[in-house]
Amino acid sequence: METRLLTCLQALVSLSLSPLPGRPLTRLCCPAPTKCSFSSHRRRIHSSLSPLDPRCSAVCRSDVFAAASCSTAASKRTLWFGFLFATGWGGDLAHTACSSPPSRLRISLSHRRTLVGSATVIGEENGVIPQANGSARVRLGATDVIVSIKAELGKPHPLQPDKGKVAIFIDCSPTAAPMFEGRGGEELSTELSFALQRCLLGGRSGAGAGIDLSSLVIVEGKVCWDLYIDGLVVSSDGNLLDALAAAIKVALSNTGIPKVTVNLGASPNDQPDVDVSDEEFLQFDTSGVPVVVTLTKVGRHYIVDATSEEESQMSSAVSISVNQHGHICGLTKRGGAGLDPSVILDMISVAKHVGEQLMSILDSEIAAAEASAEDQ
Amino acid sequence: MATNPSTYALSQSSESKQRLQQRRRLFQETDWTRSDGRSFHQCRPAFLRTGATNAASGSAYAEFGVTKVIVSVFGPRESKKAMMYSGTGRLNCNVSYTTFSTPVRGQGSDHKEYSSMLHKALEGAIILETFPKTTVDVFALVLESGGGDLPVIITCASLALADAGIMMYDLVASVSVSCFGRNLVIDPTSEEEACQDGALMITCMPARNEVTQLTLTGEWTTAKINEAMELCLDACSKLAEVVRSCLKEAASG
Amino acid sequence: MGAMTVDRADGRSANQLRPLACSRNILHRAHGSARWSQGDTIVLAAVYGPKAGTKKGENPEKASIEVIWKPKTGQIGKLEKEYEMILKRTLQSVCLMTIHPNTTTSIIVQVFGDDGALLPCAINASCAALVDAGIPLKHLAVAICCGLTEGGSVILDPTRAEEQKIQAFAYLVFPNSPLSVLPSAPSAEDDAPIENGIITSVTHGVMPVVEYFNCLERGRAACAKISEFHRRSLESQVPVVARKQTFEVLWWPHTLTAWPEFHGFACNLSEADVLTVACCCMDMPRT
Amino acid sequence: MEYVDSLTGFRLDGRRPTDMRQIRGEIGVVPKADGSALFEMGNTKVIAAIYGPREVQNKSQQVNNQALVRCEYSMANFSTGDRARRPKGDRRSTEISLVIRQTMEACILTHLMPRSQIDIFVQVLQADGGTRSACINAATLALADAGIPMCDIVTSCSAGYLSSTPLLDLNYIEDSAGGPDVTVGILAKMDKVTLLQMDAKLPLDIFENVMQLAIEGCKAIAQYIRGVLLENTKQLEYRKGV
């Protein structure tokens, strides 16, 4: 069965057809039908990007679709927005792919529709989890993750007195897959947690951190915010890391950190009194938070946003986090098969390109969500 | 001794704390000398031996500066009963630390992150098809930690696997590089690791020119990644030579 | 040597054991069980098995023994782990391991009271429980604790308070003396009778070598008495009537304190039924 | 603390004593599962996913004449007000898992699926009292979504007794007041009680009232769940073009 699936998948990929109905690898068409009504506002960008494969001189066309729709339910306003985009060679690829000479690699990318939901609970802050400081739910096809952010007062690490602390914990709910039952999800959970930490928190010295830790300090060496980022995988259909990273970015964008007033104690050794305001909140700057792009290698191709079916046949996958400057903030490799160093460098340049687009879409949608929240 | 009272390790007096601060500032400058006198692109001397534990199918001991590691390989042997049937072999990795491996006494527990990283680094190099239905266990114990622990564990594990006669595509060598401002420093010590801006670790099979594992933290430009990768790949192939000569020595001796 | 006069808190002489008691077949679900007490040290042992299969790591060509130690309170620690191992190895040497190959016999040892000489008491209880379960044995293992006081005299079966005070003590386990109708088989290895051999010896504290041999001698003599007791209690076995456990409902006059959860398997009750049951429970005299 | 305003008779969150919180059920929230549902009771929000009937994973647990029903209850780290890392398999979640398993097992026609296994996974996203009931209701919806044969639908609701008033559907504040909390599960159509839990003192006549109130709550939920299932079936019909 497994080998059959593999050959089938490979056949499909080499024909540049996605095994999912309605999701070609290189050409756009309507997303797979879902329950949610999808009134789309469509942006089509035709631009000549530098070719992804330096040996191939074909013009790369980028199609970016973004869609947002608002539906107002009786008691709560639900806001959905989604995007889907693809990069690849123009033309009718289903045919050219077959006839084209076996180039080193063909890059065929298409994200599933991402639904980032921030349900607004009556008169409160945006967020799916009302008791958290910030939260978000991201759906990527059948993958569904929830991220909640909680800020608590803590003490800075003695070796880094001018920085706050961030902890990332990911949990895989058994609802997502029976194999996560009991302690079965632990391995994946810790792997995801570590990968996200690597991508978001920068080096040991704190350089290159996506979350500005020094903004979390209240009194140097005494009081700081401890940011707890809790992720929960509710439904899993591949590409968990990208979904979680996007959810963290969105959740951080609607995170309100309470304003504090500090009364310094009489002597410098005293623990200062901290007054936490429950009315005024400070917004978090999320422009520096990187996005994660996972490129999964199936056969000779690498694809973005692999479903679990596609992941089951992958030889290896590289997750690359890209920030707004186009710098690489973290990289992890999964899967056993080795990769040629030049392929990795090539993947990095593709990820940079995809990441830029993902970033701009996420940013604009966050802005739109904020704007509409303020309107309310 | 059921309830041990809470204890604390001796903290260094304030002078040495200042020294640490000084070092940290020093690392930000463009030119400084490393505490062990190496140049930026020079690795620590590597000492490798096979046959550390005779109860295992294969084992190896590695000493890179202060870092000391023992890896034992068991199997191929019967998989756990709960495991489902598998046509290919399984690889099971575990990394643990001794309580005295770090300057402050630790818990000496398993290191889950390193265990899974070791697994990922090795599985691509082992020909799992050669031992269907069975498991090869790779267990590592870090006797003393002095920086670059994971690369040392991975390299030592590949030597132990070769000692155990497990079929591999190629030997695996691993090297890490730290980034300080503009400088790239290869094979960092734990003191350097504590202050680094970013790190890149490569595990590769030099003869096949394949990267089996790559991790990166901190902010990097593509050009710098390029430079660091080249540096590491070069060091990996040299390290693999050392491993190879150690195996030859063991076979002839 | 002789028995020097030693002052013991409970007025015993140095050679005197605390009152022994043994009752068997007290748990009706276990295959064999025994409760053994030496003064206030009380241990209940239950035997389950032989069950099919052995654990990984055990020799499947032989029977395997598993010991689970349940302390009176709290979690199992290093001391209990050590006891488990000693008990397991001791019982292994007593059982005929080749009769039921590839089976596991579990012995659960529950401590009720610890007033010194806990391990010997547990060994005696487990042995009685093995007999009760009908597990084939070579002979019984009889255990005793010998203490060495600061003054250099040996006391038997010390209490907990004595154990803590004395300089050293030894837990010794001997086989019981066989009552054989056959003339004793010519022992190939040694001329010494089997009851002189030590099955298990565990010592605590520093003692001169001669004192250890002194302990051995005294322990051996005491073990002969204990094995006599063992034999008598086995012979006079009275079948114990197993009491059926009754369904208990917590109640307080006119108030339900706790409603034991019930989840309908076959008995989906109607609302009226529930109340009837509740009323019935409350009318029921408390037993 | 005053849990029921003596003047207006309203509860802390503005409900009347016999009011239930707003309930909402949604089918099919986990696309990969065989059946799934989300159930909300006010701020309490749970997801249930069903996997099965499928081959028994652990052969030693296989039952030859009926299906094996298993359940795991887990709480998200962020489900309560104070963030806490929850180790899996603590006493509370084991107990609730058992309660849910036994309750659902009673209504599933297990004898129709011998030698198979049905897994019920419930995940609490937000906990604001009555998680037990919400989980059972979610599990019922999810089982129906998975098409698992049941003799009836089980619904559950809790009721308590505070400030000398029987209160329906306690929220977290009322639940933690320490008063009696009666959780009832009923088979709606057969009108039978299948789950009853209480761990506090209560005089019998009051217990009767409180239980009656909880049963009324269950019936109301059953009404709602029937509606949700009906709507879902219509959708299915429509999609299949029947």
Added chain:
Amino acid sequence: MAASSTSGSGRDIGGSGGGLAAGEMEVEAYRRLFPLPFYERHLLDSVRPDARPLHRARDTSIALGPVASADGSALVKIGDTTMLAAIKLEVMTPSADAPDEGSLAIEFHMPPICSPIVRPGRPAEVAPVISKQLSDVIVSSGMINLKELSLISGKAAWMAYLDIYCLNADGSLFDAALLSAISSFSHLQIPLVSLSDDGRVVAVPGDLLEDKSTPELVNKERKLLLHSIPFSLTCILHKKYILADPTAEEESIMETSITVVLDSSERLVSIYKPGGSVLAHTSTVKDCIVLTKHRMKELQNILEDSLSAMEVV
């Protein structure tokens, strides 16, 4: 036949290089298939498969100070059995009923690398038992005067964490562990400390000792005085044979073992015989004690040699 076999390694026959002659292969096969008769044939000739006489222990070596980050450490090898012990001192507040005494915490670890029996996450059954035995023996022998570990009566005292790691388990684990424990205690260098302003005990770096501004030292002694050091020997009892210092293979084939611990003044610290099918008669116990006395002399010499070697360096 006796000389033909190699040390008791558990490796595959095929893995040990194809150079074995056909006759030797048969011996190896016989050893694996019928281990007990194989051993009994050897015992008849009063020799063991590794060419040792029955009463001789394996070669023993002690290396002091292999762990730089510890205050005292030792690597002990008895045959192939390898133990790495290290002591780390930390500061604690002594308990009220013993205000001028420090404390010991002894832990014996069997990491998965040491033996095929141990798997990660499931510690070996014997590890806690040996831990317990070790701390019993070390505490009851009175080797260490806990008062020497006191710093400031009632305020601060040393807590000595002794962690022993078995790197290679090839029989007689307790003997090797005990030897590594006493070796690391004899290597222990107590750091010189002073009291800081906030009442914590801090280390005084070596280069500041001459400095006048350094606060007053709390302690002066850098070495512990070890009284009556315990030494042990494990023997296997099989029929009427006594095999000193068994390997793992011997332990697995012949199950009855007896461990005798004597201190340097030849008093008995422990006789440990947990069950076993062979009964120990008084004469056997006496023989074991005599063997232990011989072994103690050997071990004392080895320990002294390694200590003096260290001082020379």
